[in-house]
Structures are given as C-alpha cells and as structure tokens.
Amino acid sequence: MNMVLLILSIILIATFGLSNLIYILISATTTYLAARAKKHKKLFFIGTIILNVSILVFFKFITYNNFFNLIDSKNILVPLGISYYTFQVLSYLIDVYKGKIKPVTNFKDYLLFVFYFPYLIIGPINRYSDLSKTLYKKKKLEKDNILNGLIRITWGLFKKYVIAARIGLIVTTITSNLNYQGAYVLFALLLYSFELYADFSGGIDIVLGFSKMLGIILPENFDRPYLSRNLKEFWRKWHISLSSWFRDYIYIPLGGSKCSNLRKKINVIITFIVSGLWHGINYFFWGLFHGIIVSLENKPSDNYKTLKIILNFILVSLLWIFFIYPNSITSFKMLITIFYKFNYLELFTNILNLGLNIPNFIVLIITLIILVISDIKNDKLKNILYNNKDEIKLIFICSMILIVLLFGVYGLGFNTNDFIYSKF
Amino acid sequence: MKKFNILIIIVCFLILFIFLNKLVAPKYQTDLIEGHMISEYYKEEKNHEVIFIGDCEVYANFSPMILYQDYGITSYVRGTSQQLIWQSYGILKETLKYEIPKVVVLNVNSLRYSEPVSEAYNHLTLDKMKWSKEKLDIIEASMLEEESIFDYLFPIVRYHSRFSKLTKEDINNMFTDNNVTYNGYLMNKNIKGVTSLPTKKKLASYTFKDNVISYLDKIRTLCESNNIKLVLIKAPSVYPYWYDEYNNQIIEYANNYNLDYYNLLEKANDIGIDYSHDTYDGGLHLNLYGAEKLSTYFGDILANNYNLTDFRLDNDISTIYNQKLYVYNKDKGDE
Numbered sequence: 239m240n241m242v243l244l245i246l247s248i249i250l251i252a253t254f255g256l257s258n259l260i261y262i263l264i265s266a267t268t269t270y271l272a273a274r275a276k277k278h279k280k281l282f283f284i285g286t287i288i289l290n291v292s293i294l295v296f297f298k299f300i301t302y303n304n305f306f307n308l309i310d311s312k313n314i315l316v317p318l319g320i321s322y323y324t325f326q327v328l329s330y331l332i333d334v335y336k337g338k339i340k341p342v343t344n345f346k347d348y349l350l351f352v353f354y355f356p357y358l359i360i361g362p363i364n365r366y367s368d369l370s371k372t373l374y375k376k377k378k379l380e381k382d383n384i385l386n387g388l389i390r391i392t393w394g395l396f397k398k399y400v401i402a403a404r405i406g407l408i409v410t411t412i413t414s415n416l417n418y419q420g421a422y423v424l425f426a427l428l429l430y431s432f433e434l435y436a437d438f439s440g441g442i443d444i445v446l447g448f449s450k451m452l453g454i455i456l457p458e459n460f461d462r463p464y465l466s467r468n469l470k471e472f473w474r475k476w477h478i479s480l481s482s483w484f485r486d487y488i489y490i491p492l493g494g495s496k497c498s499n500l501r502k503k504i505n506v507i508i509t510f511i512v513s514g515l516w517h518g519i520n521y522f523f524w525g526l527f528h529g530i531i532v533s534l535e536n537k538p539s540d541n542y543k544t545l546k547i548i549l550n551f552i553l554v555s556l557l558w559i560f561f562i563y564p565n566s567i568t569s570f571k572m573l574i575t576i577f578y579k580f581n582y583l584e585l586f587t588n589i590l591n592l593g594l595n596i597p598n599f600i601v602l603i604i605t606l607i608i609l610v611i612s613d614i615k616n617d618k619l620k621n622i623l624y625n626n627k628d629e630i631k632l633i634f635i636c637s638m639i640l641i642v643l644l645f646g647v648y649g650l651g652f653n654t655n656d657f658i659y660s661k662f
Numbered sequence: 663m664k665k666f667n668i669l670i671i672i673v674c675f676l677i678l679f680i681f682l683n684k685l686v687a688p689k690y691q692t693d694l695i696e697g698h699m700i701s702e703y704y705k706e707e708k709n710h711e712v713i714f715i716g717d718c719e720v721y722a723n724f725s726p727m728i729l730y731q732d733y734g735i736t737s738y739v740r741g742t743s744q745q746l747i748w749q750s751y752g753i754l755k756e757t758l759k760y761e762i763p764k765v766v767v768l769n770v771n772s773l774r775y776s777e778p779v780s781e782a783y784n785h786l787t788l789d790k791m792k793w794s795k796e797k798l799d800i801i802e803a804s805m806l807e808e809e810s811i812f813d814y815l816f817p818i819v820r821y822h823s824r825f826s827k828l829t830k831e832d833i834n835n836m837f838t839d840n841n842v843t844y845n846g847y848l849m850n851k852n853i854k855g856v857t858s859l860p861t862k863k864k865l866a867s868y869t870f871k872d873n874v875i876s877y878l879d880k881i882r883t884l885c886e887s888n889n890i891k892l893v894l895i896k897a898p899s900v901y902p903y904w905y906d907e908y909n910n911q912i913i914e915y916a917n918n919y920n921l922d923y924y925n926l927l928e929k930a931n932d933i934g935i936d937y938s939h940d941t942y943d944g945g946l947h948l949n950l951y952g953a954e955k956l957s958t959y960f961g962d963i964l965a966n967n968y969n970l971t972d973f974r975l976d977n978d979i980s981t982i983y984n985q986k987l988y989v990y991n992k993d994k995g996d997e
Contacts, residue, residue: 597825598826629667629668629671632671633671636671636672636674636675639675640675640678643679643818644682644686644818644822644825648822649819649820649822650781650808650809650813650820
C-alpha cells in the first residue's frame with residue numbers, strides 16, 4: 239500500500255510537470271543524505287539547509303515575486319508545493335541534527351514522507367515525528383475511516399465551493415476596481431476573512447479527509463481561529479502547522495521568550511516579518527503589523543469575551559488588506575479610505591451589482607451562519623457526526639454532495655479550482 | 663450499517679440527483695428555443711423520405727409543411743444552431759438508426775468551420791439529444807478546451823448556477839415539453855429587411871480543411887451504403903460568407919462523386935426572394951415568407967428528380983400531415 243501511495247504521488251507530481259519531480263527529489267535526497275551523514279555533520283547540515291532555502295528563495299522571490307526584476311519570470315514555473323515540502327524536509331533535518339528524532343534509514347520511507355501528494359497543494363506542513371506514526375502503518379481500508387474521511391472531504395468541498403468561491407465573486411468585483419472605496423473596502427475585507435478561512439480550511443479538510451480514508455492522520459491546521467480574543471491567540475489557531483514551524487525554527491532559535499522583554503518583542507516581530515516575507519514581498523507590512531501587535535499583547539482574559547472576539551475579527555480582517563490588493567501602496571491607500579469615505583448607503587443600494595443576485599446572497603448568508611455555528615459548536619457537532627450511526631454519516635455525505643453540486647460556484651466561466659494558499 | 667438502509671439512502675440520493683439535474687437543465691421552451699429542436703424528432707412518426715441536415719440555414723429556411731402541402735413530400739429538418747460537419751455526421755448516423763430516407767439534403771455552409779466554435783452552440787445541439795454512441799462521438803469532437811465531458815453528462819454541473827434564475831417553466835417542463843418546430847422548421851414571422859451588410863473579409867486560406875472533407879466523405883459513404891441519395895445545397899443568404907473558392911470546391915467534389923449540388927444562393931431571383939421583406943434578421947436567415955418561397959422552389963426540384971412518393975394520396979400519412987398542416991397554418995395566422 240505504501241509503495242502504491244508513493245508511486246501514485248510520483249505520478250501525480252509528474253503530471254504537473256517533470257521539473258516538479260526533479261526539484262522535490264533534490265530536496266528529499268539532499269536532506270536524507272545530510273541527516274544520515276556520519277562525518278562532517280555540521281558541514282552537511284548547514285550546506286543542505288543553504289541549498290534548500292536557496293532554491294525556495296530563488297523560486298519564491300526571484301521568479302514568482304520577481305523581487306529584483308532580474309529575469310523574465312513568465313516562463314518559469316514555481317515547483318508544486320515547494321514551500322510545504324521545503325519546510326517539511328528542513329524541520330526533519332533540524333530535528334535529526336538536534337537529536338530529537340532518529341534519521342530515517344529507508345530511503346523509500348523518507349520519499350513517501352516528502353512526496354505524500356495531498357499536502358503539497360495547500361499543506362499542512364507535517365513533522366516527521368507526527369506523520370511517521372500513521373504514514374508507515376500497515377494500511378487497510380476501514381469503513382469508519384472511509385466514512386469519516388468522506389464527511390471531512392465533503393465538508394471541505396462545501397466550504398471551498400459554496401462559501402469561499404461565492405464570496406470570491408464579490409471580493410474580486412470590489413478589488414478589481416479601485417473606484418470601490420470606503421465601505422466597499424471594509425465590506426470586501428470582512429467577507430475576505432470568511433473567504434480565506436473557508437477556502438484554506440476547506441482545502442485542509444479535503445487533505446485531512448483523504449488521508450483519514452487511508453488511515454493517515456495529519457495535524458489539524460485550524461482551531462476556530464476567528465473565535466480568538468486577540469492576535470496572539472489567533473496565531474495559535476490559524477495555519478497552525480506554519481505558525482508552529484516559525485515558532486520552533488525561527489522564533490526559538492532567535493532566543494524565543496527566554497531573554498529580555500525587549501529582545502522577546504523583537505524576536506516576535508522578526509518572526510512575523512519572516513512569515514510575511516514567506517508569503518511574498520508585498521506581505522512585509524502584514525507581517526510587521528501582526529508582529530508589533532502580538533509583541534504588545536498580553537494573555538487575554540475572559541472579560542467581554544464576545545466583544546474581544548468581534549474586535550479581534552475586525553482587526554484581522556483589516557490586516558488582510560495586503561492579501562486582496564496587488565501591492566502594499568495600493569493596500570494602504572484603500573485601507574485609509576475606510577476611515578474617511580462613509581459611503582455605506584451607496585454600498586447598500588449597489589450591493590446587488592457586486593456579483594451576486596438575491597438568491598445567491600441568501601445562500602451566502604445561510605451558509606455563513608452554518609460556518610459560524612459549526613465553529614462555535616465545533617466539538618458538539620463533531621461528536622454528533624463522527625460518533626453517530628453509519629446511516630447518518632452517509633446521509634450527511636450524500637446531502638453535502640448534492641448541496642455542493644447545486645449551490646457550488648464552479649465550472650465554465652468560474653476560475654475557482656485553485657486554492658488561495660496554493661500560491662504560497 | 664444495514665445493507666437495506668444503505669440501499670434506501672443511495673436510491674434517495676440518486677432520485678434527488680436526477681431531480682436536480684432535470685430541474686436546472688434549460689427547458690428551451692420560450693428562451694433559446696433552438697435548443698429544443700433536436701429532441702422533437704424522437705417523438706415523430708419516422709416516415710420521412712427526405713431528411714435535411716445542417717445549421718440554421720436549414721431549420722430557418724426550409725418548411726417541410728410546404729413540401730408536403732405542395733408536393734406530398736414527407737420530410738424532416740434535423741438542423742441545429744451552427745451545426746458543425748461532424749455534428750451533421752453524428753446526427754445523420756443517429757437518424758439512420760430510426761429510418762432510411764430516400765434523400766439526405768446537406769447544407770454545405772458548415773464546411774467553413776474546421777474547429778469547434780462555441781460552447782453555447784454545442785449545448786444547443788447536444789443538450790436535448792438522446793444518449794447514444796453518436797452523441798458521445800459528437801461531444802468528443804465538439805468540446806472546446808475549457809469544457810468537460812461532465813458538462814454534458816450531468817446538466818447540474820453545467821447549469822447549477824441557474825438555481826438562482828429558475829422560472830415556472832423550469833418546474834412545469836421538467837418532465838414534459840411542447841414542440842417549438844414544425845417537422846424541424848423553426849417558424850419566424852418577423853420582418854427585418856436588409857439595410858446594411860458586413861464587408862467581405864479576405865481569408866488566409868479558402869481551402870476546406872482535411873478534417874472537414876473527411877466528415878463530408880463519411881456522410882457520403884454512409885449515404886451510399888444505405889442507398890440514400892445525398893444532395894448538397896447552399897441555402898440563400900445575402901451575407902457575404904460563401905466565397906467562390908468554397909463554391910468551386912463543392913462543385914468539384916460533387917462532380918468527383920456524382921452528387922447533385924444546388925447553390926440556391928444564385929437562385930434568389932428565380933425563387934422570388936425579396937430581401938427587403940423575406941428575412942427576419944437583415945438578410946442572414948429567411949423568415950416564414952422567404953422560407954415558404956424557397957421550400958416551394960426546392961420542393962419542385964426534389965419532386966421532379968428523386969422519385970419521391972406523393973403522400974397526399976396515402977390515407978394514414980395524409981391524416982397525420984393534414985393535422986400538422988392545420989396546426990402550422992393556424993400558427994401562421996397568429997401574426
């Protein structure tokens with residue numbers, strides 16, 4: 239089964255272009271060999287990290303973001319999942335070097351850890367110590383795993399195609415025309431918060447659900463992030479695998495919290511700036527602002543919890559501005575319009591010209607309510623679904639398929655198959 | 663999980679799936695009615711001695727009711743919007759599974775196109791066509807790059823966004839429908855005479871592409887093997903889209919294979935077409951008045967050259983056609 243999974247992953251990666259296979263093989267081979275080096279360990283360790291980070295930097299900044307305008311990047315394709323597999327192999331190598339885990343002896347096993355296809359599109363970034371617990375287990379298809387996996391997949395499809403793609407129509411309409419300012423920008427930002435969450439977490443649901451069907455447990459990447467009381471808490475619940483990667487391999491090596499208060503704040507800000515830059519050069523200020531605010535925050539209390547959650551949601555939404563406009567200058571300009579252009583009445587009268595008609599708005603409102611309730615009542619709903627009779631699970635799966643087919647935004651004329659985070 | 667319960671859930675799922683597919687699929691009853699034409703043939707008595715195949719130049723220009731009324735010819739127009747030559751081939755193959763006519767009339771206008779042109783036109787031709795190998799072949803040959811086979815297999819995939827625009831027609835006509843044509847002829851009584859014409863464009867090449875000719879060959883051999891007389895026509899239109907170079911290639915092809923070719927473009931005066939009155943869209947297509955003149959003219963050619971039966975003398979068939987004529991004339995008088 240593992241061999242089949244490996245071969246399937248190789249074939250799928252190759253279908254996106256043979257070069258993808260070559261780059262991921264370079265990462266896998268170099269880190270596998272460096273982790274097993276008996277002599278000159280440090281040299282191999284540093285050399286391999288520099289090599290892999292260089293490849294990542296080359297593709298993310300020099301080609302994709304064309305940071306220095308050095309080359310014509312149009313014909314250069316960024317290797318599929320380069321961020322995810324690079325972070326994954328680096329964490330493996332660092333953990334081996336630090337003695338936290340033992341190096342993998344079987345190259346085939348290691349290849350499966352790196353090549354395992356589902357995570358390459360959108361994550362999560364896996365740690366070898368976690369993934370190896372289920373990845374190499376003897377696999378057999380079990381009814382419970384299949385049903386629970388399908389529940390997760392169809393829920394992910396619902397979030398992606400019914401919620402995120404529908405919101406995307408409005409957000410794209412507003413952000414593609416800079417004459418939409420003030421209230422429109424705020425409206426777009428609030429909606430984008432849901433779009434990004436539904437799109438990203440929906441994608442992760444699909445990846446986790448598919449893995450679950452095979453009996454492979456991948457780490458959760460979201461834990462109801464918009465129910466956080468401040469940004470510090472938000473970052474413990476949003477894109478958990480990336481946040482924890484930056485914590486373990488950037489923030490802690492910088493000194494973490496075991497240093498002076500000022501240095502601790504600087505470490506936080508640096509970590510968030512690196513996180514911003516990882517997204518792209520245009521996200522520098524996004525990382526900087528998050529870093530500054532998180533460094534100034536204390537542990538949140540439970541007083542005025544709902545108000546704090548709402549305020550934090552608005553804050554997070556405002557900072558997504560760097561995700562919806564093409565560059566930082568435009569983002570700042572449009573952000574400022576929110577505070578002086580009070581065209582809320584105009585927005586209200588023009589709302590049906592933003593890409594959705596009344597039935598679509600009704601679907602959007604209902605599905606957003608479902609999304610919010612599913613987060614608030616997450617544990618209860620999970621318990622009801624996953625621990626219920628198989629018949630109930632099957633009804634849920636069939637219903638979700640029909641709902642996605644009917645109310646999803648997909649197909650000809652809609653470019654909704656890509657996940658927002660797959661470009662990172 | 664009890665097997666019986668699984669079965670019930672899956673059956674319910676399938677019923678709902680079929681229901682939703684039916685619900686969102688366009689019904690083509692009042693809007694884009696051209697999409698309904700292909701399906702009306704299946705409800706017909708299959709007793710036609712002449713079958714027309716081709717694009718809008720056949721379904722707008724030839725009236726089988728006039729062919730019957732004036733000459734007793736039983737005919738059907740299996741025309742669809744911008745029917746491409748491989749679609750004509752597939753539709754003819756499908757037709758021959760139901761009946762073998764004496765004459766197949768092919769409008770050669772579609773030979774101008776060697777590649778799929780429009781997703782919308784593909785659907786007008788294919789949505790209401792019965793599932794068969796021919797339909798799958800047409801889909802495969804007609805799909806544009808951005809299309810998917812699932813768009814054709816399951817209407818919900820292509821038309822799910824119609825959920826927000828459903829009308830009473832979508833409910834009322836889920837399982838029943840009404841004819842919009844008269845033996846495949848789409849009546850249009852509007853009058854919009856020629857006021858201006860597009861300029862004649864220079865083309866890089868005037869030679870029909872090999873794939874187009876290969877389908878014409880297939881249609882010819884299919885007719886030969888079924889002992890059907892294939893007649894090539896070019897329907898009249900004042901739009902300057904049919905070049906002399908095209909015409910010469912068809913003449914040469916017809917000569918090579920001993921086929922009859924009637925370029926009715928050149929016969930507009932003989933037919934009596936008045937382009938200030940007999941067209942509904944400024945000269946591209948004929949309206950009812952032009953179509954009836956053309957049908958009378960062409961019916962004479964068919965009746966005198968192809969040994970067709972005068973079915974006005976056949977009790978059974980004349981009963982059917984007289985009823986059809988009654989409806990046709992009644993609808994004509996509604997103007």
